[in-house]
Amino acid sequence: MLRNRIALSALILFVVIVAVSFAAPLYAHHIAHTDPFASNITGTTVVGGKRVDVLQQGGGTLGIGVVPIGPTWHSNFFLGADNQGRDVAARVLYGGRASLEIGIGSAVLCCFIALILALVAGFFGRFSDTILSRLMDLIWAFPVYLLAISLATVLLTLPNGLQWGFIHVQPASLWVPTIIIALVYVPYVYRPVRGQVLSVREKEYVEAAVAQGASSLRLMFGEILPNVVTTVIVMLPLMIATTVLTEAALSFLSIGVQPPKASWGTIIDDGQALLYSRPWVAIAPGLMILLTVLSLNVLGDGVRDALDPRAKLRLKG
Amino acid sequence: MALFIVRRLIGLVAVLFAITVLVFLIFFATPGVDPTRSLAGRNPTPETIAAVRHQFGLDRSKPMQYLLMMKRLFISRDLVSYGNQALLVVPAIASAAPVTFSLVFGAAVIWIVFSILTGLLAVILKGTIFDPLLMIFALIGISMPVFWLGEVLNLITQDRLHNTFLFSWVPPLGYVPLTQNPWQWFLHLVIPWISLSVLYIGFYARVLRANLLDVENEDYVRTARAKGLSERQVLVKHMLRTSMITFVSLFGLDFGILVGGGALLTEVVFGLPGVGQLTYRSLVSLDLPVIMATVIYGAFFITIASALIDVLYARLDPRIRPA
Numbered sequence: 069m070l071r072n073r074i075a076l077s078a079l080i081l082f083v084v085i086v087a088v089s090f091a092a093p094l095y096a097h098h099i100a101h102t103d104p105f106a107s108n109i110t111g112t113t114v115v116g117g118k119r120v121d122v123l124q125q126g127g128g129t130l131g132i133g134v135v136p137i138g139p140t141w142h143s144n145f146f147l148g149a150d151n152q153g154r155d156v157a158a159r160v161l162y163g164g165r166a167s168l169e170i171g172i173g174s175a176v177l178c179c180f181i182a183l184i185l186a187l188v189a190g191f192f193g194r195f196s197d198t199i200l201s202r203l204m205d206l207i208w209a210f211p212v213y214l215l216a217i218s219l220a221t222v223l224l225t226l227p228n229g230l231q232w233g234f235i236h237v238q239p240a241s242l243w244v245p246t247i248i249i250a251l252v253y254v255p256y257v258y259r260p261v262r263g264q265v266l267s268v269r270e271k272e273y274v275e276a277a278v279a280q281g282a283s284s285l286r287l288m289f290g291e292i293l294p295n296v297v298t299t300v301i302v303m304l305p306l307m308i309a310t311t312v313l314t315e316a317a318l319s320f321l322s323i324g325v326q327p328p329k330a331s332w333g334t335i336i337d338d339g340q341a342l343l344y345s346r347p348w349v350a351i352a353p354g355l356m357i358l359l360t361v362l363s364l365n366v367l368g369d370g371v372r373d374a375l376d377p378r379a380k381l382r383l384k385g
Numbered sequence: 386m387a388l389f390i391v392r393r394l395i396g397l398v399a400v401l402f403a404i405t406v407l408v409f410l411i412f413f414a415t416p417g418v419d420p421t422r423s424l425a426g427r428n429p430t431p432e433t434i435a436a437v438r439h440q441f442g443l444d445r446s447k448p449m450q451y452l453l454m455m456k457r458l459f460i461s462r463d464l465v466s467y468g469n470q471a472l473l474v475v476p477a478i479a480s481a482a483p484v485t486f487s488l489v490f491g492a493a494v495i496w497i498v499f500s501i502l503t504g505l506l507a508v509i510l511k512g513t514i515f516d517p518l519l520m521i522f523a524l525i526g527i528s529m530p531v532f533w534l535g536e537v538l539n540l541i542t543q544d545r546l547h548n549t550f551l552f553s554w555v556p557p558l559g560y561v562p563l564t565q566n567p568w569q570w571f572l573h574l575v576i577p578w579i580s581l582s583v584l585y586i587g588f589y590a591r592v593l594r595a596n597l598l599d600v601e602n603e604d605y606v607r608t609a610r611a612k613g614l615s616e617r618q619v620l621v622k623h624m625l626r627t628s629m630i631t632f633v634s635l636f637g638l639d640f641g642i643l644v645g646g647g648a649l650l651t652e653v654v655f656g657l658p659g660v661g662q663l664t665y666r667s668l669v670s671l672d673l674p675v676i677m678a679t680v681i682y683g684a685f686f687i688t689i690a691s692a693l694i695d696v697l698y699a700r701l702d703p704r705i706r707p708a
Contacts, residue, residue, distance in 0.1 A: 206403050209400055210404070211646055211647050214645070214679070214683045217680070218411050218676065219411065221673075222411055222412060222415050224671070226415070316532075317530065320530075323668060343536055343540055344540065347540050350533070350540075354530060354534075354536070357529075357533065358525070358528050358529050358533075361527075362525060365528055366524065
């Protein structure tokens with residue numbers, strides 16, 4: 069039961085991170101009083117009763133150049149500023165919103181696509197199964213990051229974004245990384261779910277439904293789907309953990325979230341230039357990623373142990 | 386056995402062909418993609434565009450373009466970068482590969498040793514506070530973005546603690562070839578090795594621990610204990626040996642992925658001029674031929690590595706060999 073409590077606290081931590089990130093506008097407007105997206109090169113703030121520039125001249129090791137203000141540990145510029153004079157704390161919160169939207173969105177989208185494909189492949193078998201499974205094997209053969217990089221590069225070079233029937237995605241939209249990350253992970257969810265569909269299809273209750281004259285659709289969605297959906301739910305927290313990390317990597321390589329939008333990955337990228345003078349710019353978003361992914365991993369382990377009796381046995385043994 | 390290898394080889398060639406087609410389609414046939422835009426410079430005249438298209442064969446039909454591209458990539462090996470037309474793509478990858486290999490090889494040694502130690506220790510210390518503690522450390526290792534860990538390590542070893550006795554030996558970022566100076570090669574790579582291996586130590590330690598606990602209740606383990614073998618012999622000779630099957634197959638794949646370009650982020654953070662760095666540079670300038678070539682190289686490496694593992698496996702374990 070100790071494990072349940074750990075999983076529960078992980079869930080709480082995750083919910084807190086999500087809530088805090090989505091409250092970013094409140095923090096920016098009412099506590100920090102900054103606009104985290106407008107560059108603020110001539111801005112000032114109050115430290116210890118004195119008014120100081122956000123970007124300070126000659127703060128570098130050689131006494132030249134411009135260095136942004138460090139952490140004030142006050143509401144305004146709590147974690148200091150980046151090299152455009154923007155409030156890092158507020159940006160980390162906004163960045164969290166983008167990272168979590170992409171992370172959760174792509175994990176859900178990925179599971180949804182994989183579930184539908186696995187249902188079709190497992191239920192109809194034969195031709196559709198061969199085609200789909202070969203396609204999945206092909207995607208599987210690519211290193212995830214390289215495939216995501218290829219897709220992202222191409223989508224970024226499109227001047228008008230992606231036009232696919234009635235779906236129209238702007239190149240700078242958060243949907244671009246969301247869709248890319250969802251697509252590259254589809255085989256990882258597809259494989260186990262397809263196996264499950266194949267085994268559920270042979271069960272007596274499905275035969276009984278066939279004997280009643282149920283249609284294919286009813287069999288797929290009424291009988292088989294409810295019995296494989298648990299597998300997907302168990303995978304979801306771990307998938308979100310993976311997609312959040314992937315989003316961070318793509319954004320760090322500047323092919324994920326595009327400016328002026330920010331995500332944890334892009335802020336770490338910004339912080340690279342300031343690493344030795346103002347390390348908090350890079351450290352803070354990384355810590356947020358670490359906490360988020362850690363909580364999701366612990367939660368995922370907990371959910372799996374709760375729903376997988378073999379794992380529970382192992383714990384007792 | 387020979388038949389199995391031949392069949393696996395045919396499958397391998399089919400997959401490699403499919404990979405090149407897919408990569409080509411992504412880069413040159415996505416609706417709306419126009420490689421000439423990055424080639425012809427700013428505000429090109431229609432004549433320049435036409436000339437550039439002809440020069441690079443982009444005015445041919447798509448299948449022709451594919452064949453032309455593959456010929457220049459595999460046969461004449463004179464595919465040039467769009468950004469810098471003096472750069473031959475294939476030799477560039479060939480000269481970057483040893484750097485990536487050095488990075489991944491060293492990291493792999495570290496992660497094998499430490500993950501086995503951690504996994505074994507966790508099982509030995511089961512029931513004490515140290516087992517969950519070790520697993521929490523493993524989980525933290527898995528949850529860190531590798532590029533961020535690299536930056537934090539850089540911050541500590543290059544700046545904050547660089548002038549103390551702890552890290553004064555750490556050389557500036559960069560790479561020295563093994564053939565040039567083995568000692569400097571080693572020094573330059575220690576921190577990148579550690580940074581890259583942390584994730585895998587965590588992951589493999591968790592997998593190994595779970596596997597060891599799985600086989601603990603197997604009959605042959607009970608037999609070994611009943612024979613009166615020491616706990617150490619049971620653990621190392623019987624339990625660990627079986628658990629290594631999963632470990633080795635995971636390792637083969639991860640090693641292939643990393644050498645194939647998965648170490649990109651570590652290379653970027655530590656300024657190592659490997660294949661990943663090459664990909665990154667061409668990403669910034671959207672240099673399609675170079676990205677395409679590195680992606681194909683990576684996918685090839687992984688596919689061939691996993692085929693090798695399959696064959697090796699069939700050799701080691703006759704049960705897997707198909708009749």
